[in-house]
Amino acid sequence: MTGKLPRLFVLLLIALGAFLAIPEPALAHAATVGSSPAPGSVVGASPTEVTVTFSETITPVAGRIQVVAPDGERISGLATARGAVLHIPVRTAKRPLGTYLISFRVISADSHPVGGAITFSVGAPSARPEATSTIETDATVRAAVPALRFLGYAGITLVVGPLMFLLFLWPRRRARTGGIRLVRIGLALTVVATLGALGTQAQQGSGAALWQVSAAELGEVATSRFGLLLLARLAILLVLAALLHPLLSEQRRPHESPARQPDESEQPGPHEERSREPGGKRARRTYPQRILILVLGIAALATWPLTGHAIAAPLPAVTVTVGVVHLAAMGIWIGGLITLLGVLLRGTDRRVLRVLLPVWSRWAALSVIWLALAGLVQAAVQVGTPEALVRTGYGRLLLAKLGVLVLVLAAAAVARRLVSRSAAGAGLRRTIGIEVAATAVILAMSAVLVQVDPGRTAGAQAGAVTGNGVSETLTSPLYTLQFNIYPVELGEYNTVHAFLYTPEGKPLPPAEWQISTQLAGQGLEAVKEPLLGLDPPHHALGSISFPLPGTYEIAFTIRVDDLNRATVKTTVTVPPKA
Missing domain, CATH: 2.60.40.2480 (Periplasmic metal-binding protein Tp34-type)
Structure with missing residues (x-):
């Protein structure tokens, strides 16, 4: 095991490097579907307002929307958005005849930036004017966004999986330090990823480098729908940390030593927590607290689909719910594997493992079933058509993710057979190590996938107006x-x-x-x-x-x-x- 695990992590790093080398994902999940004046049209007089219509709700990026007159003069006022329509007031240019340029940068409903340009002419076409600046997402931001997504997903798995073990499956006489440490690391990673998402949203809109952000821009992000959801996530995480601290740090009785393994008669059922007070008072006292933790955990998980593809999908209530189920099942399964591999499989008595592992195996099987069902619904909504599976980058990446998942499930099947034979030794640890490495690749693919246009938007993107002619x-x-x-x-x-x-x-x-x-x-x-x-x-x-x-x-x-x-x-x- 010790010789092969490093090789697995080397393969994991190579895979992660390959994902970072993937061509720049399309950071534009809303398409321009029309404008007034129409793209490429010729009108008789200069308009007092121009509009750009998108395929989904958008939010304008301050200072990044302009209308440029034929002589290069900027003639636009403050742009506003009403649903999917961007409204830009314009004044009459000093030289009104010729070709005008509408340059825009907006944030789509799923929090991704959309940029482009459209032309129209007054009186007669002329040379196309240039915008005062060309806006593209900076390379540092393009690299940071999927990396932060990966940290967020890793944080979820290190909170949900170990926490489920600590609350329901942890051996009574096994030290809880390792599990608690994993939960704390998970909370820290989630906080870092959330703060990073808040800190990079403005640069996605402005095209600035990762470190080029002002307090005013951060304030605009914080007061936006996206920012408020992430701030709510941070608040929930703080409350969860406060609730979990006393629950996870329950003191063992003085005569119980973490190093001592239980006798055959002392083995607890891992799915039940024995009361340490007469009449099960502790269990009754912590039951409402655990319900509150569960509710807050679901609320925190909901902030991910509410700031991603799910909220912009045709059935947002369904896709957001399915997104929460998908994240929870992923956390239980992958986080549970990490808990077993990193903590419980070493130093836990074999007799205890014979009781614990079959119960965990059933939990894992249920998690995989829910994960597959949720993924199927998400794919059906986001891909849109069977052709989009092979014709779009989103569909091809989804197929690759499915291929890795099949390999993981094959490893899981081997692990289940080893569990049924009570072979909780090096072979089981090696198989679980393969599962952990492969599921880390799946998390990396998911982090990239959320940055790519869903297959359902392929039609809108193909029919997007560009003003070309x-x-x-x-x-x-x-x-x-x-x-x-x-x-x-x-x-x-x-x-x-x-x-x-x-x-x-x-x-x-x-x-x-x-x-x-x-x-x-x-x-x-x-x-x-x-x-x-x-x-x-x-x-x-x-x-x-x-x-x-x-x-x-x-x-x-x-x-x-x-x-x-x-x-x-x-x-x-x-x-x-x-």
Whole structure:
């Protein structure tokens, strides 16, 4: 055992390193599904307000939302959110004609940052303006967030599993120091992870490095829904620590020595705690206290799904409840394994273990059943469709996690057989060591998984608007043409806006508009499409089709009067569907 456990932990460290090397997870669980003015559209006058609509409720990040005018001037006021809609007031720009940029950074319902940019034009398209800053999540924050999640999950397991042993299964004559130490370490890890989550939330929104955070930003986080839930978790943990201290530190009778092992007749049933006072007064006195601990523990566990994917899912009441069950079952199972491996399997009399281990084995089996059922419900809601299991990063990581879980269950089955044979020696310790190492990998995968877009959002992300399109200016001796095509994708619905000017830059109403498209290198004929003249008369609107991916030649043929016409050409590339 002593020779193989270090190798197991080396493998564990390698696995954790592999997870840290996974490409940056998509920290955007809400997708932009629309805006007003529409992405890539051309409007006749500068709006007084622009809106961006998302696939779920969002919270704006102060100072990270702006509307930039064609000349680079920032013209936006204080942004507000109403549900899934971001409202941004704007003032009239000094030079209102041209292309505007909406740059935004918001926090989605599951506490992850969402950033992006959308363009629209007033009068006629122009060169796309640049935002005053480009916001991306800093590398230090990207590394810290899953690490803190892992610490939080580790803390849960070191509180729940050892605590269940101490309250219900601990051998009466075995020193409780090791179990109490595990619980205290678990509480400390959970507090550190919670404080870390509070301390990194602002940087996820601002794009700053891990250490670059102000008191004002921390105050905004603390008063947000996310911050209030984490502060509630800290308060519950403090109350739990106060309640657990006297309960876990019960003094043994003076003549009982931790080192002395019980006689055959002294062995207690591990599932029952013998009263040390006449009439079971101690058990009756601690019963309400244990109920209170159970209720507070459930409330603390609920803060995890309430700040994650579960709260943004289509059935939040179901997914939050299932999330609590999943965390509790995980804590009992993995935390119990750690308690056995780290404390009880060494130094406990074999006769006591013959009583304790079968009871624990039943507890573990029930925990695994509940863990599997909760995981199945979570997967059904979060993945969305069977295709998302293999087509999305979330689904593939979930399958990998399931594969490791199968290996763990195989090791658990071996451990159950060893328990049934009363083989509580090196073979059992080795098997449980494998379970602990593999379940630590599962915790690491879970920490990464919560940072990845759920499979159910794949459709929203695929259909998210980006403001991408083609805007260009073409010239001929007769005229200057400005045009915009949006969104430049396969299909029939690619909108064209065209604006005609004299070579000197004055609006030029033409006698006739026409546009044609031809797929290059395929020997196909050009497809001609009409453009409809609008008011003002130098503006035309139309729609073109891109039936196949590839490079298309776009030709505008414009007759400026009865005798004069000219054709200008350019190319656009249409990507295949993802």
